[in-house]
Amino acid sequence: MKVLVTDPIADAGLDVIRDAGHEVVTDYESEGEELLEAVADANALIVRSGTEVTREVLEAAPDLVIVGRAGIGVDNIDIDAATDHGVIVANAPEGNVRAAAEHTVAMTFATARSIPQAHVRLKDGEWAKGAFLGTELNGKTLGIVGLGRVGQEVAKKLDSLGMDLVAFDPYISEERAEQLGADLAELDEVLDTADVLTIHTPLTPETEDMIGEAELAEMEGGYVVNCARGGIIDEDALADAVEDGVLAGAALDVFAEEPLPEDSPLLDVEDVIVTPHLGASTEAAQENVAVSTAEQVVAAFNEEPVMNALNAPSMDESAFPRVEPYIHLAETAGKIAVQLLDSRVESVEVSYEGDIAEEDIEIVTASALKGVFKPLEWQVNAVNAPRIAEERGIDVTESKRRQAEDFQSLVTVTVSDGETEIAVCGTLFAGDDPRIVRIDGYRVDAIPGGKMMVARNTDEPGVIGHIGSVMGEFGVNIAGMFNAREVHGGEALTVYNVDQEVPDEAREKLEADERIIETKYISLNG
Template structure:
């Protein structure tokens, strides 16, 4: 029987025909996504669900999708899909990560022009029969400094366009190497330097814990007087209320916003302010982009349902069906190692080395490397997957190398990930035991044996008496239960580490108590997806 796909949002007829041409039985009901009850009633009849943003693939809907194997999102954002719920049900979630890039970059440039020359207000005034030529004095783009926060796929396109407009471009991106910045023709800077020097600031980063409110009141106060701010990335990156106050005070000269903290944006502190241009999340709204992502998602879903091929999956590696049972636990290990390094590294990464020892060297190391890279940069780029991660690493100019060797130690096989930044080198190694669960076996060349938990704390300290008791008491006083406590050191009195597996999130006050101890250099909370 041919696999069945339900298209519950607007996709082009060409995309729908791709399903048919590849042997998929497609049911095209583009308005169904707005009727969640009807959708839940019939979703159990389908193997695939193709959507845009109108359909909400909630936990309730996924629970009713008894036969669903894949959800395909035509676009990059998957906020409307409950990915953990889909993962638990074994449903693959795919997106099309690069189909909207040019369109979104062009929209950012368009907003920059509109704000620089006050075009919307001038248009409204002129069409009202006024001729207020002196009222709308603008500024030139040429020769101005553009600060780009996030130099990934979309940010790099904005950079190339801005250079073509004869702007000076500076960029802040922890994952951007100096070599890649030079290749792009952009000066790599820290955030404070960007804020102090940019005439225009444009944001192109995902929404993560590290980027939320990256332009808050404090950051806005450090910006250059007269700056103009553009946001076509994610609502919440900029504190809208703080920005409104900065515009009212005259410190910020204008803003162009396509995304908002709450969407649909019925009300915002920015609305009605002078020289603020707002659009209703139009970054991907061009005929070309909508067609591109629709065709891509139809091709990807068809390839999976008919051939078993997986591409651009958020929650599953790009591997063949035959490899999946063998690789699955090792892929999880690679992701955990990458996630560990990604969460403890804050400076720009220059080189990545992945060592495959013993049995792991004979596996599909391309998939394993992709999993490690996805884990590594997921703390910065939430929508990354195993297909897009290697591309993003390459675009940032990071040197990547793999080493394969025969078994050298007591383990049948293990993976060691080493990352070199501009300031230091970090390494972590792990293996998979017979229970299929990943384990840490070495950190900073210090041997240990530690389970991987959802919530962990990594501590680096000087090896002095009393540390075990101090750490244990600190967690106990804070009411945080320790499930597992592993220690390691190089030599007596030298560098030591502790890795704790705890039962829940760790409060900031606990971490501060730890780092107030002069023997402790770092106490880093870690979160892993170990489901």
């Protein structure tokens, strides 16, 4: 097998491939037409961030089995196109975890003790011993936003150094947090409590500008450290907060725009420490990601499981047509369920009734988890969702029953925070027409797609009309409505398909009416 390497990786990774009996070709200069020619007969392609693996590149490589990314970010790889062409995409998310965590710890100490500033003064000939009064970390509170791999590693290291830990992460169980010595809390409580705040979350629409002027003001006298992704913290607001003395200092390794522009306000504030995205820049980390990527390439060649594959796994060709429609249905049910729960997920149950229970449904369960975890990580998919659940201590159960009341097949996704649970049931009409048929016990017939609002209200005349009027007042067009109730005059649940996002102000006005118990806006597109 031929492995084309188009970005430099550590020799240890190349040796793994050669030792397995495969050919390694390095070509670090090709791009455009030259790259298309180089990849034409390749069986594997290994890249870092420098090579754009586009649909055109994938189309030019009919024998390609796998694209390996020696690192974590895959923005330069068209994963959808790879899936279309049956090409596995795998990355190396764990190889630089320790390096990123250690850099975070180093930056934490650097800002708390003003190490770079004192270094510069002394190099300039000034013995400024009295100018710097540092902060001891022992006994202080570390606030962690995101308890993924890196966040957990930082928690372990700084917990052992005597810090108290409080964390915000809606997608990790309290049991797992307790194992790490961290108390889970909402973001505002973490900000109010923390002496030092560290960020360990991907940049998503949900996390972009998560920490702005108002959030920074809650951390008066504290420190902020970000070695995760730029864009999560409002950099202008951070510079102002440190300059004005709201914060004691900050340390950043990542930025919204990289390289950091010369006119960035961060560069003008002495107590803001900056490094040029060095989190993974250690010899060990580079070797780790190279070896991990190489091992996955060899596994793919041997038709063995690829541990960090990012696109959907394959299954028996004859069974796939029967299972395929349920994959998207389960993911949609998971998305709806987690948005209706709107709290920390402790457990997920996926149950199957009827004909679908006779099939190999591992990929369907994984897709349900993908829907539940979609707000969590930018890379979550049917391959890595089960692993994410395991890492975050979320209990996942799967059950089957051959008989399905009222339906030929039924898939139910139930999410729970330990006290409250939400169950969403879906089926297929006419073979491939998805429907949500139950929500939290209410029988509905809702078309899942786009934007939705779910309302709970008392079952009495005029309520639905009032909801329609308020939606119209805020420019929200109702495309479809599906109503259900348990008993006459009791509580009703209605699913609205809408053409526009339902603004918070509209929901607040609806919930101000005593007849309306609760409303939840659900987006299935993002």
